[in-house]
Amino acid sequence: MATLTKAAVMQMPACDHQPRPYTGPSRDEVLALRRRYAHPSLFTLYREPLMLVEGHMQWLFDEAGRRYLDLFAGIATVACGHSHPEVARRVQEQVATLQHASTLYLHPNVAVFARELAARLPAGLDVTYLVNSGSEANDLAVTMARLFTGRADVIALRNGYHGGSPSAMALNGLYTWKLPTQQSAGVHHAACPDPYRSPFPGSPAEVASRSVDDLRGVIRTATPGQIAAFIAEPIQGVGGVTHGAPGYLRDAYAVAREHGGLCISDEVQTGFGRTGDHFWGFERSAVVPDIVTTAKGIGNGAPLAAVTTRREIAETLTQWLHFNTFGGNPVSAAAGLAVLEVIEREGLQANARVVGGRLRAGLDDLQSRHAIIGDVRGHGLMLGVELVRHRGTREPAAGATLEVLERLRECGVLVGKGGLDGNVLRIKPPLCITSEDADFALEALDYALAHAGAA
Numbered sequence: 001m002a003t004l005t006k007a008a009v010m011q012m013p014a015c016d017h018q019p020r021p022y023t024g025p026s027r028d029e030v031l032a033l034r035r036r037y038a039h040p041s042l043f044t045l046y047r048e049p050l051m052l053v054e055g056h057m058q059w060l061f062d063e064a065g066r067r068y069l070d071l072f073a074g075i076a077t078v079a080c081g082h083s084h085p086e087v088a089r090r091v092q093e094q095v096a097t098l099q100h101a102s103t104l105y106l107h108p109n110v111a112v113f114a115r116e117l118a119a120r121l122p123a124g125l126d127v128t129y130l131v132n133s134g135s136e137a138n139d140l141a142v143t144m145a146r147l148f149t150g151r152a153d154v155i156a157l158r159n160g161y162h163g164g165s166p167s168a169m170a171l172n173g174l175y176t177w178k179l180p181t182q183q184s185a186g187v188h189h190a191a192c193p194d195p196y197r198s199p200f201p202g203s204p205a206e207v208a209s210r211s212v213d214d215l216r217g218v219i220r221t222a223t224p225g226q227i228a229a230f231i232a233e234p235i236q237g238v239g240g241v242t243h244g245a246p247g248y249l250r251d252a253y254a255v256a257r258e259h260g261g262l263c264i265s266d267e268v269q270t271g272f273g274r275t276g277d278h279f280w281g282f283e284r285s286a287v288v289p290d291i292v293t294t295a296k297g298i299g300n301g302a303p304l305a306a307v308t309t310r311r312e313i314a315e316t317l318t319q320w321l322h323f324n325t326f327g328g329n330p331v332s333a334a335a336g337l338a339v340l341e342v343i344e345r346e347g348l349q350a351n352a353r354v355v356g357g358r359l360r361a362g363l364d365d366l367q368s369r370h371a372i373i374g375d376v377r378g379h380g381l382m383l384g385v386e387l388v389r390h391r392g393t394r395e396p397a398a399g400a401t402l403e404v405l406e407r408l409r410e411c412g413v414l415v416g417k418g419g420l421d422g423n424v425l426r427i428k429p430p431l432c433i434t435s436e437d438a439d440f441a442l443e444a445l446d447y448a449l450a451h452a453g454a455a
């Protein structure tokens with residue numbers, strides 16, 4: 001009981017938002033409805049599913065009014081904060097004015113939003129196609145690369161995640177996110193350059209160079225030697241916040257281009273300031289992609305995603321008809337415009353750097369005290385903590401990871417999990433969290449790690 005008492009007395013930072021009294025169906029009723037009528041493949045995170053009915057910035061509330069510090073942000077999606085007042089106001093205004101007409105007609109939001117994305121991307125990356133989800137964005141990016149190059153082969157990275165549609169799924173490098181169904185052919189996977197789990201020994205620089213050799217080898221052995229595209233997340237999100245050894249992306253882009261490929265940066269998780277030092281994940285490697293795909297944080301929860309590329313690449317698609325009913329929806333685009341303004345006005349990228357740095361330092365300290373932490377990685381507010389049964393063998397501690405999630409929930413802290421073995425805590429909060437929140441989360445994590453047991 002002593003441990004529960006500790007979780008119960010931990011001081012959560014103050015919040016001046018009062019949730020409205022919840023009057024809807026009970027949690028048990030919702031659970032029963034969902035079990036009866038929702039697709040059975042939907043899954044929840046906790047032993048006892050958590051119901052959330054209200055949000056305010058970095059806070060979420062359950063039906064009983066209990067408050068949680070959200071360190072997962074609807075899977076790295078709620079960039080500005082839950083129901084951020086400005087984003088909500090702009091969305092509400094647009095819904096009340098014109099919800100949908102389609103891109104068959106002109107509407108300012110699509111055009112202005114595309115211009116604003118171009119203004120934040122390197123010169124030349126200035127033509128955007130809006131869609132609804134990250135999967136769609138990656139499908140379209142790969143399709144455009146294939147049409148532009150006239151080639152079919154695409155190289156993705158092992159341990160990467162790019163979506164759930166059949167063609168995005170083909171890009172996934174995780175068996176856990178592939179179905180035994182026919183997927184887009186011509187996708188090959190090169191070694192993941194993350195030093196912690198790389199099959200190659202040596203320093204991070206050696207891992208980077210051997211992983212680049214592997215990429216070259218895949219192109220030379222599994223393709224006709226010329227490819228359509230190379231796609232990678234600058235930091236693999238679902239794969240457990242793994243990122244390439246320094247120098248990898250720069251050299252991988254060079255190899256892909258030597259073999260005729262376009263370079264696609266999947267910025268679905270790393271975009272919009274989340275990594276702190278940079279607005280885009282690819283900037284850390286000082287590379288310029290040919291195509292950038294975005295989703296999640298772009299809309300703060302609105303179904304909005306984008307493919308941005310150079311005009312000559314985009315032009316190829318005009319030889320055929322291609323349409324997306326909701327792509328460029330005025331409401332989603334209004335959300336996107338508000339998100340860009342809020343990120344800038346509220347200094348959220350700088351906050352990601354500062355608070356992320358504090359969290360990272362605290363996680364490193366926890367690693368020095370908890371043997372179960374094998375690796376801490378990430379940048380800004382995209383952080384991962386890999387739990388292992390033994391540091392020497394690096395055997396994944398998947399059971400303990402679930403226990404840590406449960407203990408954190410007791411403390412009122414929500415995090416995600418990922419990695420091929422489900423043993424990485426994923427910390428990707430709304431970018432508005434404070435240093436005080438970070439300290440509270442670290443205290444909770446210290447408690448959770450101490451009480452998770454060696455499951």
Ligand SMILES: Cc1ncc(COP(=O)(O)O)c(C=O)c1O
Binds near residue numbers: 075266
């Ligand atoms: C890096 C990355 N790309 C693409 C996707 C797919 O996005 P969506 O679920 O919106 O289709 C995800 C989703 O988690 C992602 O993390």
